Amino acid sequence: MTRAIAELGVATAPPETADAAALARCTRDHWAIEVQHFVRDATFDEDACRARIGSLPRALATFRSLAHLAGWTDNAAAQGHYRNHPADALRELGLAG
Numbered sequence: 001m002t003r004a005i006a007e008l009g010v011a012t013a014p015p016e017t018a019d020a021a022a023l024a025r026c027t028r029d030h031w032a033i034e035v036q037h038f039v040r041d042a043t044f045d046e047d048a049c050r051a052r053i054g055s056l057p058r059a060l061a062t063f064r065s066l067a068h069l070a071g072w073t074d075n076a077a078a079q080g081h082y083r084n085h086p087a088d089a090l091r092e093l094g095l096a097g
Contacts, residue, residue, distance in 0.1 A: 007027075009023065009027070011023060036068075039068065040061075040064050040065070040068055043068065043072075043073055043075070044064045044067070044068070044075040045075065046061070046064055063078075063079075063082075066082075066089060066092055066093065067079075067082075069092070070092050
């Protein structure tokens with residue numbers, strides 16, 4: 001059985017600049033970012049984080065991104081590892097050899 005899915009979108013750009021290929025590219029780019037957010041929330045429970053003051057939210061998000069890029073799937077394990085091996089975090093960030 002063949003199935004088709006259609007999505008409706010609204011664009012304010014004129015058709016000359018927002019042809020089907022450009023709109024498809026924008027949609028793919030958008031969902032590529034959304035998938036990253038979903039993975040970070042599903043893996044590291046980011047939406048439940050209560051940090052809201054100063055630079056702490058950004059620092060925690062950076063840490064979660066680092067852990068995700070390094071292949072961690074358990075936030076507690078990643079925190080424990082980098083707490084005990086901070087040089088590994090610097091190496092992952094390209095800040096140490």
